[in-house]
Amino acid sequence: MSNERFTQGEWRIVHNHHFCDIEGPSSRIANMCASGFGATAKNHADAHLISAAPDMYRALRGLIEAHAHVYGLDGAWDEELNAAREALAKADGEV
Numbered sequence: 001m002s003n004e005r006f007t008q009g010e011w012r013i014v015h016n017h018h019f020c021d022i023e024g025p026s027s028r029i030a031n032m033c034a035s036g037f038g039a040t041a042k043n044h045a046d047a048h049l050i051s052a053a054p055d056m057y058r059a060l061r062g063l064i065e066a067h068a069h070v071y072g073l074d075g076a077w078d079e080e081l082n083a084a085r086e087a088l089a090k091a092d093g094e095v
Contacts, residue, residue, distance in 0.1 A: 004057070005092065011051045020047040057091055060084050 009025035015034060020043070022030040032047050064084055067077065 004054075006054060008054075013047050013051050018032055021042065022047060026084075026086075036072050053091070059090065060088060 007024035007027065007029055011022055011024055011029060014021045014023050018033060018035050020032045020034040021028050022032070030047075030050055032043050032050075034043055034047070066082060067081065071077075
């Protein structure tokens with residue numbers, strides 16, 4: 001999507017000694033401690049969550065658009081759709 005402001009392309013995890021790098025097609029996006037230095041299993045889970053962020057972003061945007069197309073804006077699912085919109089706004093740096 002052309003309006004996405006984050007690094008385009010597949011994000012993946014690369015294990016480098018004590019660290020997990022989250023990399024895009026041409027650059028490192030994030031670096032996390034993976035072992036030693038007080039790292040826990042949550043660090044690995046966080047790395048996987050970060051690497052899945054673009055896919056989740058696109059899936060959530062697609063669900064919102066599909067719902068609006070099929071059901072219109074009739075008030076059904078307002079609370080859930082508003083939460084999804086807020087999550088996307090946070091990801092877009094709007095809140």
